[in-house]
Every structure is written in structure tokens, then in C-alpha cells.
Amino acid sequence: MSVRKLKPVTPAQRFRIVNGFDMLTTDKPEKSLLSKKNKNGGRNNQGKMTVPHRGGGHKRRYRIIDFKRNKVDVEAEVKSIEYDPNRSAFIALLKYKDGQKNYIIAPSGLKVGQKVFSGENASPEIGNALTLSKIPLGTIISCVEINPGGGAVIARSAGSYVQLMAREGKFATVKMPSGETRLINSKCIAMIGAVSNSDHQLLVSGKAGRSRWLGKRPRTRPVAMNPVDHPMGGGEGRASGGHPRSKKGIPAKGFRTRSKNKASNKFILERRKK
Numbered sequence: 001m002s003v004r005k006l007k008p009v010t011p012a013q014r015f016r017i018v019n020g021f022d023m024l025t026t027d028k029p030e031k032s033l034l035s036k037k038n039k040n041g042g043r044n045n046q047g048k049m050t051v052p053h054r055g056g057g058h059k060r061r062y063r064i065i066d067f068k069r070n071k072v073d074v075e076a077e078v079k080s081i082e083y084d085p086n087r088s089a090f091i092a093l094l095k096y097k098d099g100q101k102n103y104i105i106a107p108s109g110l111k112v113g114q115k116v117f118s119g120e121n122a123s124p125e126i127g128n129a130l131t132l133s134k135i136p137l138g139t140i141i142s143c144v145e146i147n148p149g150g151g152a153v154i155a156r157s158a159g160s161y162v163q164l165m166a167r168e169g170k171f172a173t174v175k176m177p178s179g180e181t182r183l184i185n186s187k188c189i190a191m192i193g194a195v196s197n198s199d200h201q202l203l204v205s206g207k208a209g210r211s212r213w214l215g216k217r218p219r220t221r222p223v224a225m226n227p228v229d230h231p232m233g234g235g236e237g238r239a240s241g242g243h244p245r246s247k248k249g250i251p252a253k254g255f256r257t258r259s260k261n262k263a264s265n266k267f268i269l270e271r272r273k274k
Helices: 198-202 208-213 263-267
Strands: 003-005 017-019 034-036 061-063 076-082 091-096 101-105 129-131 140-142 152-154 162-168 171-175 181-185 189-192 268-270
Touching (some): 152 189, 181 263, 263 268
Antiparallel strands (some): 076 091, 091 101, 129 189, 140 162, 140 189, 162 171, 171 181, 181 268
16 A cells, blocks of 8 residues: 655645555455445435535435355455545455455455455454454454444454453453444454545645535634524624534533443443543
8 A cells, every 4th residue: 555646736736645455356346236226415305404514516426335244154355455435444255155246444454366264163364254252462453343243343443453351251342443342242343444535634635626526615714703593603703702612512622422321331341542
């Protein structure tokens, strides 16, 4: 994986840093694993904007990803590693011995032609999916389930990973990407290796137009709004806006919003560092 700095042939290209895409092997997705992806521009089913600064952008088709890895003890070969416009990580196309094809999140270091397995009998090698009870302690893992059979929900974005720290009883202790340490059921499945495309954080778009292609609209500063639109809006002259807070009035800058009575609190051993 690498990034490239472009020649400054235009003002926008001067600061632009692009992905080298060295890991990718094809630019044609598997048609049987594509589905329609409707745009909503950040609006819900009543037409109300619930997510700001969304809308427009290039048309996309969704790639159906196998997050459950429940095809147990069937050998699969990595056919290609592809770009996915719906996520920051790259994806890998697997072809199983029985002819079925699936996409998975590609871990860093996965190669075309490599054989991967899932299930308790799989070896702890990159791309294989095992239960936490069978993975050696200290291993770097990703695409971790939080409920057995529920599919991967933790460490799915580019470059992210989780470290398996300990096991006791029916729970495994893992260190999350945020730095939080928590317990997860040992029957949950995880993939060996960190997620691919760790250089994603180094990219620089270079111009506003590129954000628009991604479906990101301009963000208005809250202090420039009217009081009807935001708690920090209004005031005579250039007002500071008072204490920083969200549109709903919740204080920003480190205010703890997690419920003291949340059921999953007992599984969190150590909160993340600020």
C-alpha cells in the first residue's frame, strides 16, 4: 500500500495526496454480488433531514459483504481484491469449492490465490475467521462480532484492528480501536489480521469538489446560524456562541453522555482515554 503526491498542474492538485491502489487487482465488481443503493440525502421516511451535510455525489452500487463468515470448513480461494465505494477498506472476492462467491473485508497482507477458511478448525492465519476461544492470545484481529452469529460490527474500517488480550470463562478480553478494554463472548467470530488500506488516513482531497463527489455538502458553522437553527446562533456582532454544544443542546468537548444504567456497562473493563 502506498500514497502518491501529484504534480501541482492546478491549484487543487498542489496539496492532493491520492491512494496508489497497489493492492487492487481488478476494477470490475462481481455482478451477482451487487445491489441497488438508494440515495436519501440525509432525510428519513418523513422527508425530515436527520443527518446534515449529506446529498448529491456519484451513483453507487452496494457490494453485498459476508460479515457472518458462516460457511464453515469450506475452502475458499481469493479471486480478486477490489475497491468498494461504500467503505474505506478494500474488499476481497472469495470463491468457495462448491462454486459460491462472497465478498469479505480484505485484511492487510491478503494475496490473490490464497486459501482462506472459517470455523473452529481453521488455522490462525491472515484472512481466516475463527471464534475468539480458538485464537491465540495477543493476536491482531478485525471484523469482530459482539453477539454470536450476529455478524461483524467492530473494527471494519480501513486500518483498524482489535487485540485479543485474555480469556476467562466464557468471555474474552479485547482492546478496541478506541483504546477501550471490554469483554466479548468467546463464541463470537473474528478475522485474523488488521483491515487493509491503512493509508486511507493520509489522503488529502485537494478541493471541495471531491467532497461533493463523495456526497458531502458544505458544513455551516453554528455561530453563523440564527438562534432558531442552533443554540450557538444569533447575538449582536460576532458573538462567541457561548459554551460549545450540539444542535440538540448537548455540551461538546468531552461531555459524558453514556447512561449510568446501560446494560453493557458491566462488559467494559476500562474506558478509552480522552
